[in-house]
Amino acid sequence: MTTTNSESTTPDQPPPRERRNFLAEGAAIVIGGIVGLFPVAVGLGVIFDPLLRPKKKGPGGKVIGGGFVRIASLDSLPENGQPQQFPVIADRLDAWNYFPDERIGSVFLRRVGENEVQAFNSVCPHLGCLVSYARGKNYFHCPCHNSAFQVDGEKIEIPGKINPSPRGLDSLEVDEKKLTQTGEIWVKFENFYTGKKEKVVK
């Protein structure tokens, strides 16, 4: 595809190679590299923002999440120890939106004594679906991959039967003082990473 047309601007022969100039080569690589990485580098902060800014602050610097939340009063729980599910209503921060008093999750509460309540996060520790309580059989079941838990939250282990959950349901701390003094159930609502043997707070 050579052409003799005078309009052609394609040089037919490359210019002869110059003597190597290490300084120029090195500088070109370094400066070119910096310039090449610049567009990504400038965005790294935003990409890794979730790791760099872990504490969520609401209006007025209020820390969101992790505190005790009022769930229900003790007399709303049946005395026979059957678990009941309740929504958790608390402030929520979703990036640029602030939601006061929103449903942020749900818990199972269960009366285990005169003034004693067990609380579980409804999130399945396997992969994060929400478990439900099977009344007839008195156990918790996850509709996604069939994890199963006893009514006290322990993982059910039957030989020959697969229970993919790595741990029992995640129990949540109940404020005992408030419970005895006011009959109100306050729970420290936290979410945990799924798929791990141990509980790690998100």
Added chain:
Amino acid sequence: MMGNLLKWLDHRTGYQAVLSDALYENIPGGSRWRYITGSMLVFAFVTQAITGLILWAAYSASAQTAWESVFYIQHEMAFGWLLRGVHHYMAQSMIILLALHMLQIVVDGAYKPPREFNFWVGLVLMLLILGLALTGYLLPWDQKGFWATNVATNLASLTPVVGDQIQQVIVGGTQYGNHTLTRFFAVHAGLLPALVVGFLALHMAFFRRHGITAEPSPDRSDQYFWPQQVLKDAVGCFVLMIAVVGVVVYTHGAELTAPADASEPYAAARPEWYFLFLFQMLKKFDSEFIGAIVVPGVVMGFLFLMPLTGRVKIGHIVNVVVLLVLLGGAGYLTVEAWNADHFAERNVAPGEKDFAGNADAKSAYTDKYEASEGFLKAQKQAHADYERLVELIERKGIPKEGAVALQRNDPKTQGPKLFTRHCRSCHSHDDGSGEGIVAESNTAPNLHGMGSRAWLAGLLDPQKIKTDHYFGGTALMETDAGMMEFVTGDLANLDADGKDLLDKIIVAVSAEAKLPAQAKQDATAAADGALAAGRAAFEESFDSYACADCHKLGDIGELGDAPDLTGWGSHEWLRGMIANPNHERFYPDNNDRMPAFANNADPERNQLNDHELDMLVRWLRGED
């Protein structure tokens, strides 16, 4: 003239060389139908890119607007359902085409040297396409996509050491929200398509470098790409287009379920069918690390090594066999997952099956049946919730808080949930159709239709008052006095006059409820004097008592031994009763066991807050 023009154009652009290079590629052994999958994939990808770009022009990635904008595309925009449907089903067709394309490449040995790099690029493209499928599933921000994707991103935390951090970067925080959507959208619409375009260019460049893999055959002469192979490719793409449009028209577009709600469990959360085999595999292992990381990792590793092991004949045979087994296995797991979810549709209830005394078999069968029942019920509920939401949106529009707000403030959606949580331990709400809510133990009346004439007539029926439907499970059964005595005694053997009297009372008392469903009948009764007659009858004695001896009704009778029937079953009456049944209007001395749900001055301490109480009562009364 034309010839000169083209010549001039070619001189300036060199288009003829490019064109002949593209069209006059030699195909040893001639064109074949089996070569069409690559072109079809390109066609499908281009369709996705263009339909995706147009969808983008109507989509808004935030937790309050994503579902809403997709809903708007689906239901309001001209042919929006068609556009979204084509994007949805073309994506699914790409998965099938990927499998066929890979099968053809491996069976024909087109992955063998010197084409290793092209095969690897192809595998990367496959992963990118699967990534597009995964990220796209979340964007409508509906319950289905939300919960299924939640499982997928939770799997990311299984990565050793930095798993939690990876998950946070993907999700844009620890919880799903606005930033999950913005990130998924950027990856789905920006990063991955750009990578696909890049790798696709590489894929085609490598393909052109080494040419098509075919043995020249004495029976079949070589052909150029143009026109025979181009025609076959075009027909393949055309058939694909017709098939996708056909499915879209038949299904009326892609499904959209209710808007995502992190506090609302969705028992029917499943990945799209092409990931169902992965989902099913997670049920097979005690550790999801094996099911989600090890097994897929080994499979991908095997695929990447195929060009190297395929150098020898036995290696190639192993590759073909393993690939077929993998595809077959994935197919098998997909069917198994589907069957597990639909088990209850295709099998009899455990109660009707004979297990010949084998308790283990029975328990296994029951587990399977109930798990499937839960899935099907959740799926049905999700459809019903969605239909209801469409109705609400048509009536009220979508508020700026998003469609979830409509659902959370809708008595018809929330009523059954509140009833199940707070009332179901004693009360049923069941019309006998099998769809209603059945009490754990019927220790209180069935509240379905409470306030209506039929409900009241049943209560006043000597045959029915002692059943579970009314007072059968209550402490009233233990007394032979009061209402029990009156109904089973006075009302047991009524003559025609007595029956007439009773009917009049029923009409008048039931009218107190002002039920929306009975509004017409109540208005007629008010107009033709039946209400006045009923109120008069309230004071007339049967054998021993008149209603007014114990009950108050407006200005008739006095507050005393029995509940005030003024406004009985009305919104205000029910609110009062649920808030505090021990109030003097209701059961000050003889409340069986009903708790006061909202009797505290501090609303924080009430079991039902004002809004919940309102929704529960509206639902009980069938108000819309």
